[in-house]
Amino acid sequence: LRAIIENYGGGPVGLGTLGVAVGEDKGTIEEVYEPFLIQEGFLQRTPKGRVATAKAYQYLGIDRNASDKDLFDS
Structure with a gap:
């Protein structure tokens, strides 16, 4: 979720891209982690x-609006 x-920026992100970002096989993400996170x-x-x-933002204590800031915002 944090990745x-x-x-x-909260997504959308493809399964393969997510797998590379977290160092996990995309099959493992799809079969093990994803069903729980969706449920x-x-x-x-x-x-x-x-x-x-x-709910993910709230659980992680991340301000949803703060994560939407543009790269060049100060």
Whole structure:
């Protein structure tokens, strides 16, 4: 979840890209981690990729609006 939020602005991010970012096989993510995260309401699967939910931001204590800032914002 933290990788999706911090590296990809909350998503969407593809499964293969996410696997590389966290150093995990995409099959393991899809079969082990993803079902739990979806069931608990932390992750959504969309046609464009995986997206962190508002509940994920809240759980991790990350301000959702702060993570949306542009690279050049001060």
